Amino acid sequence: MDRQAYSQLEQQITPKPPLAVNLVKAFVTGGIICAIGQGIMYFYMYFFDFTERTAGNPTVATMIFIAMLLTGFGKYKRIAQFGGAGSAVPVTGFGNAMISAAIEHRTEGYVLGVGGNMFKLAGSVIVFGVFSAFIVALIKTILVKFGVVGW
Amino acid sequence: MVARGVIRFGSRPTIRAAAVAAGPAEKKNSPFSSQFDRLYDSELCGQKTNEQAHRQLIEDACDLALNKAEKTISDADYLVCGDLVNEMTPSNFAAASTGLPYVGLFSACATSTSALAYAALLTEAGAASLVLAGAASQHSAIERQFRYPIEYGFKKPENAQWTVTAAGIAAVTPHEQGYPSISQATVGRVVDYGLTDPLNMGAAMAPAAFDTFRRHLEAAGTEPEDYDVIITGDLGAIGTELFRKMATEAGYSVEEDRWRDAGKEFYGGDPAFFAGASGAGCSAAVYFSDVYNRMMEGEYRRALLMATGALLSPLTFQQGESIPCTCHAVELVMGEGENR
Missing domain, CATH: 1.20.5 (Single alpha-helices involved in coiled-coils or other helix-helix interfaces)
Structure with missing residues (x-):
């Protein structure tokens, strides 16, 4: 079998990602994450002295903190396997990229390991x-x- | 010389014993786990780092194989093994702790069979009375090197494969009655069909598997029906299907039961592991447990082991290179099969 025939066969056999299902899953996952973020934002506005303009910063920090906990307990990758881009695009995805690299390189020390690799993906x-x-x-x-x- | 790259072993070196050490995911999910000799409950195998755990698995498999062969480390002449970590440090460190003369072999996930072939050559040449040969991988140590951090969330496609945590070591000796012996080996060529997706390695490796398969059979003058089992290394569900399609197209008749794939079967087809297992330890673990045991029990009299390897690095992938692949074949015979 030559390369071209093989390439055609390979494309036939390799399963296509279920685009529609993945889009829905990403929409729902991303939507839930953002709804939680909105809830936290209202929490800061209602219970503390934040305005709609200033509540963004503590909200983002809180969301990243939650993402870090979920990453540390090994849950975020499960959410990502389900939600795909829905969990990667919100700021929690950024947190996950950072903390996962930091955990990974802990064995190489704090400076060259954690510090040097924390932003490898992010x-x-x-x-x-x-x-x-x-x-x-x-x-x-x-x-x-x-x-x-x-x- | 039989044919280019094909070695026939007149002295029939023997696999006197074989042993496997594996990790927690394998303990829990692999149908072969009852045949593994040591199982760890933690991916770290009691060590501080994944790389140390990797080395621990190799050391364990060496000890266990020696115990099963009723030998000690002082009886062994060589250690021939490899893994997928940069510079093969787990194998190197394990070799340091055994103190054996050591040859590190890199054939990616095809190292189990290239190590067997190398060990058989040393034995056939009269250079060794006992060679420890095998391969290993540790999920976290390999994934972090080839892909993303373990806890990084991204959606793996159905055609992805799961690197196993396992080490398999065989104790190869000059011919002894009553054990599987190595009759022929085919050294794989590097075949590159231009595939570039590192999450679809089975598809990249299938043409290499077929190339070695055809060369081995032509040199041996055999048909697939002559083997009780033809078992590829880690083609996974997708690669296995492609390999079978290529074989069918070339006129070979595929037999579902006899044509196995270690990677596809490793986790019992559980979709949580996508298309199946991969890693240098995958084929080693299945060959040196299930296949070896079935040969000892007489179920298999003639087996063709074809471990497949994708010879890529994260660097070549990012530079847009394709994935060159190889497959090394080793033929094992037992009892009556020896005279066939």
């Missing part, structure tokens, strides 16, 4: 997050300057 999120924020801000600044939109 690092590219930060790099491209900061870079795209810069580009968007630049575009908006130019548009405002020329009076196309206002701040």
Whole structure:
């Protein structure tokens, strides 16, 4: 069997990911995570002196903390196996990427192990997050300057 | 010389004993676990790091194989083994603690059979009266190197495979009656069909398995029906199907019961392990427990072991290279099978 025929056969036999089911699962998982986040945000606004604008920071911190606990107890990977992108895209996914790398490299010490590898996966999120924020801000600044939109 | 890359062992070196040490997931989920000689309840096997646990498994399997062969470490002449960790440190450290002359072999997950072939050569050459040969893998140590951190959440597809925590070691001696002996080995070529998905390694390895299969049978002048079992290493559900399709297309008749795959059977087809098991310890654990025991009991008189290996690294994958694969075959015969 030549390479081309094999490649066709391989594509036939390898199961296709069930796209529709995965999308629904991701939507539900992501939705639940975000609903919990919204609940926590209201909690900070209702019981503490936070406004809708300022409640974001403690909410994100709390969500990441929960994600870290779930990762440490080995539960987050199970949620991810079910929810896919639904658990990867919210900020909890970022927390999971960080803490999983930190746990993994604990055996190589705190400095070169945990410190050096903590952002192994999450690092590219930060790099491209900061870079795209810069580009968007630049575009908006130019548009405002020329009076196309206002701040 | 029989054919290029094919070795026929006139002296019929014998596998005097074989032993397997395995981890908790294997204890709980593998239908072969009752045949394993030592099972750990923790992935760390009482050690501090995964890499130390990996080495512990190799040391255990060596001790157990020697015990079963009623030998001691001072009777052994060589240790021939390998694993998947960078620079094969678990094997190296295990070799240091045994103090044996050591050859580290890297054939990825095909190391179980390449080690057997190497051990048979040493024995046939009269260079050894006892060689410990085998392969090992430890789930966490291998996954962290080839994929993501263990606790990182991502959706694994159905065609993914699960690296086993197990070490299998065989004690190879010059010919002795009443034990499975090694009659022929085929050294695999490296076959690359251009597949690039590291989460679908069974599909990448199937062409290599078929290449070695055909070369081995042509050199031996045999048909698949001549074997009581033809067992591939870790093709998994997808790879096994592809391998069978290739064989069917080439005119071989596939027999469901006799054509086995260690990886596909390792966790009993549990979907939690996706397409099945993989890792250097996968084929070693099944060959050196289930297959060996069935040969000793006389159920199998002639067996073809074909361990498959994907020769990739995370670096080559990220650089967009395809996955070169290999498969080394070892033919075992027992009793009457010796004269066939």
